Each structure stands twice: as C-alpha cells, then as structure tokens.
Amino acid sequence: MELTGAQILMTILKEEGVDTIFGFPGGAVIDLYDELIRSDLRHILVRHEQGAVHAADGYARASGKVGVCLVTSGPGATNTVTGIATAYMDSIPLVIITGQVPTQLIGNDAFQEVDIVGITRPCTKHNYLVNHVEDLARILKEAFHIAHSGRPGPVLVDIPKNIGVAKTDYQPITEVKIKSYNPTYHPNTKQLKKALNLLKAAQRPLIFSGGGVILSKASDELADLAHRLKIPVTSSLMGLGAFPGSDPLWLGMLGMHGTYRANMAVSQCDLMVAVGVRFDDRVTGKTDCFASGAKIIHIDIDPTSIRKNIPVTVPVVGDCRSSLTELNRMIVEEGIQADETTRRGWLDQIVFWRDEHKLAYEQKETIKPQFVIEKLYELTRGQAIVTTEVGQNQMWAAQFYHFDRPQQFITSGGLGTMGFGLPAAIGAQVAFPEKMVVDIAGDGSIQMNIQEMATAVQYNLPVKVVILNNRCLGMVRQWQELFYDKRYAHTILEHAPDFVKLAEAFGARGLRASHPDEVEATLAEGLETKGPVIMEFIVASEECVYPMVPAGKAITDMLLV
C-alpha cells in the first residue's frame, strides 16, 4: 500500500494505541497536521511547546501509556528540551515528533533549522533523524518500543518536511527487534536466592521503593512483600503512592525533606531492600553515612543505576514486578516468616521515632501552606490526582497529602522543573476526564507555564490550581535564610499578577483566601466548580520545609521544626 510519510505517522500512532497527542503546529509540520485533521486522533493545542511535552508527560504518568507530542522545527523543537529532560530524569515514556527542514536544506542554516537530534542526544533514551521515508515506519515502531520498554524514557523522532509528503510502499511491522537493545526483565535466580538469604537473616529490614515500582506496576507485589515479612516501607519522591500512605508500615518519604522516622530507620536498618530507585543525592545525603550499617539488595531494570552512587550487597537486574513476584513466591515456598519478637522491637523503635518528631506546623493568623494541603487532602478524601510545581509547594505536597495509589502523584523529581505542574495536570486530566486533578503550585512556579490556562479553558479541562502564594521563590529563599545569612538575592517576587483576575482573563474561575478561616470554604468552592479554577492562598512567606538535611550532610543531620 503506497502511503505518504504523514499517513504512515498517523497509521502507526493508531497501531500503537495512541488516541491523544499534544502539540503545536508550524511550517515544518504543516503536512503532518494536514493529515492529522483527517484522522480521528485527538489533538490538544497547547500554548507553548514546553507545555506540550509536560502535558504528554502528565498523561503518561497518570495513565501508564506512552505520551506523544508533535511540534515544529527550530524553536518548536528547542522549546521541548526542558520537557524532554524532565521526562528523561524521571524515566517517563514519551515519543516526541519534531518537524525538521527538508533533507536537502539540513546543514544550511535554513529558516527554523536546529540540530535537535544533536541537542537532545544526552536527554533522550534514544533519538532519530529520518533521512528516508522508507525508514519512517521502522523508526516510529522502534521509538515506541524503546520508549516504553526496559527503563522507560523519551524518544525523539525528527521528521524533515519532505519526508512527510514523500510516498513509499507501507507494510505493517508486527515485531520490533533491535539486536543491541534487550532489557533484562527476568531476574537471575541465584541473585534472588542471595537476596532471600539476607531477608531471612535480617533483624531490622527496610524497604526503600522508588519510581520504578510505579513504572513497572509492582505496587501489589511490593505491598505483598512488606506485609508478608512485616517490613516498614519508605520511598523516594518518585515512589510516593506505590505503597499506601495510610498503611501502618508506611514511614513517609526519606531524604532531604524526608520524615524523621524514615531517615532514622535508614540509618539503623540492617537490611535495605531498594526497589526501582537510583539513590539520588537528595535521597542519600552524604553517601558514606547512608544506610552504613546495612546490607543492600538493589532491584532495578537498569544496570547503570546499580552501584552508581552506593555500593550494593546483592544487585538484582530485572523488572521490579517480575523480581518481586519471584521473590514473594520464594518466600511462600520456603515458608519464611518474620521473627515476631525482633520485628516487634524494630517496629516499636519506628513508632518511637514517629512520636519523637512528627511533621508539624503551627497555624496562627496567617495561612500556613501545610494547612492548605491538609485541608485539600480532607476535602478530596485523598483521592485527587495531584501534580506539583517545584520547590516548597512540591515538598509540602509530598509530606502532607498522603497518596494511597500509584500514578496519583505527578511531580518533576529528577530535573526539578518549575512550570511542570499545570501542563502535567492538563495531561492527567485528558487521561482521566472524570477524576479530580489538582496542581499544587507556588506563585513563582505557576508563572513559568501559566499560559496553559488557555489550553485548560479551551478544552474544558477542569484542573484545579492551588497557588500557595508566599510572594517569594520559597525554597531558594529558605536556603538563603538557613545557609546564606538571610541574604535574599533575588528571591523576593516584588510584583505578581492578580491571580484571580488572571484566571478570569483566561476564562477560568479565580478565588482567593487570605485568612485561615477562609481556606476550607475557598477550597470547597473551587473544587466544586465545574471547569478550571485558580485558588490563590496568601500564605506565610517565612515558612520553611522541615525536616531539612543540609546538602551534603548525613540524612540523620536533620534540621527539625
């Protein structure tokens, strides 16, 4: 069957089960868009290409499917870079289609030409420039395969304008084989046996779970392991929701802004079962002191994550779900059980730590940001899909909204991208039109992609934006307060828009609360409103996120409230 490049693109998107793409048209992709409007694919027109990638990312994180975006060459392509790097750091499966100038013009500094394949090489899992229309189908199939298999990640496909209109004979590709790309899903049994022996001998075991558990849909298996052997669970920011925040074995997040009990448990455990994590510096603090008395089992599908930052006793390369399934099976088979008395002692110790320092704040005359999040948690009954921006808003969301299910908390962990939350919320809302989606934002971050309110209004995506307005770039201000003698170098936002009027200008609803007693009513009204809403809370500007481990210190060196 003879098809144009544009037709091949639409055909393969359909074959891959894509129903929605996020994008922004331009000269180099006119032919692709011309085919797109004739297909039944849904296209969400964003207001900035960065928004397209974050929205596709939010869609992917909420649904577990591959997110797809389509943008033009040159500035369209460069505007995607932050979004691509965000997805790359957090291992989110995306396929980014960029337009490119016609092949005969490549290298000529043509209008809107940029070497986006060169630019994105270090922040994509893989990328392609399509030189011949005959290669297009294979490349697109490979792109989807690479994006969602193994450790997922973004894959970029750069399509020159002439490839979109060139014709070729199209034969469907049923199987994708790349000889040098074979992720290891099934763990080595010998390694699992070693892990099992460590589990048998452990007196004070601890599970440290991460984003990999969510990506491989291993939450049930994780809970099974924890409950079977009564092992307490902590997680990285990326792993929140993989283990229920309401479970008695849950310790809260660990690391720089982790809970006291989680960080203490890390320092005192004798066995750490690390699943789908990469030991980021925000988790470990000073690596020499991290779980220094513990043996470590590290399960991850990406061999490069293992022994990159932390020495490991038993490495297990494999998919989190198949590894945990197999481990659980072995535990049942051998009838392994936790020794009641030693385990009780360990769990009691954790309860003691819990009571020693709880996450706390004092609600006085001005609204405390933590209070807003607690109220939000109550009013949404813990069921909302929560996205965040980056900084204090993100950390308070992680601490005070207790996530019970995976794919419920959507945040830029690795790259820490301000401006992520609103477009990601739009993407999540597209994936789940009926669910409550809330972006927890700061007044700094929200202004980085505020233009996407127009997208939310245009498609009637009822995202709720909660702005914790502290009139400053709070997290950096916090560092300046604590470590730079209160020299607030350019972290005070002396001018801000009127967010209520701004919401209205976009055609959304705007609400504001300035006093603690207005918080609940404002949230209730905003959440009940059909359609997108901005709720602004004028919060205490000096509030800091605690506990805090100063950068480079051991995670037991916590500054507490």
Add this chain to the structure above:
Amino acid sequence: MNSNKHTLTMLVDNEPGVLSRVVGLFSGRGFNIDSLCVAETLDPKVSRVTIVTQANKPLLEQIEKQLRKLINVVKLRDMSDDRAVRREMALICVHARPENRDEILRLVNLFRAKVIDVASNYYTIEASGDADKMTALIGLLKPMGIKKIARTGTVALYREPKRGI
C-alpha cells in the same frame, strides 16, 4: 601499563551521530578519554570504536554499563589484559642534524620503525607498537629535536585461542 588505564573496544552501528553518542556520554558524565580510534569493520554497517580511558574499578563498571546502554552499541569488550593485543602508531618528524643521523637510523632499526620521508633537515619516521614502545621511542628521539608528531589512539583485538601451540 597503568592499572587504571583501560582499553575498551566496541562494535557500533555505522550511522551518523553514533560517535557523538559515545563521546557525548564520556564528556557528559565526566569520564575521561585518553585516546580514541574509529573505523569501519568488514561489515560496512558496523564500526569499531576503541577508547583508552582511566578509571578505577567501580568507575570502569559504570562506564561499561553506560556504554552498553547506548542503543547503537552492539558489543563491548575490555581489551586491557594479555588476552588482547594492542597497538598504536605515530608519525614523528625529527630534526636530522648530520651528527645525529646515524643514531636516528639506529633507533629506527631497533624499534622496527621506518623512515618514510627525508627532507633537507628532517626525517619523518613511521612507528607502531604498544603504548610503552611509542613512549620510549619518542623519549629517545626528543633530545634530537622532534619538530612535530601525529599519533593515533590504540587499536586492539582479542587473541584467538592457541590450541596445541
């Protein structure tokens, strides 16, 4: 050989941009490249890249894992020990004063090198061998005045089995 020096050889897809992925990985992650050699193999779709790097054991493990993770890297091997042969080549242009010419030619013979160009005051020498041999030859020629030098990186091949030898 410095125990921290490692010769890594990989077979990669012979496509535009692949070398950039390999060297970009080294620069982006702060790995070091002492030398680099790339050329096509018998199969025109595959190139062989040889990199000499300095790394301790955990770092070397990380470098190898990261390289294997590149989708265009088909195969990777550490060629640092005796199971492999390693060679590099140099073109050395040395000042050939009349009083030094005999000594230069003696060294050329000793090192099984060749004089490939003779100018009024200079000889250009072609030499090949392992890294130590090249360093030694260059060291001996230096006092006579090396005008310019062009060196390749290391290339390496695994030795085939020597059954019954």
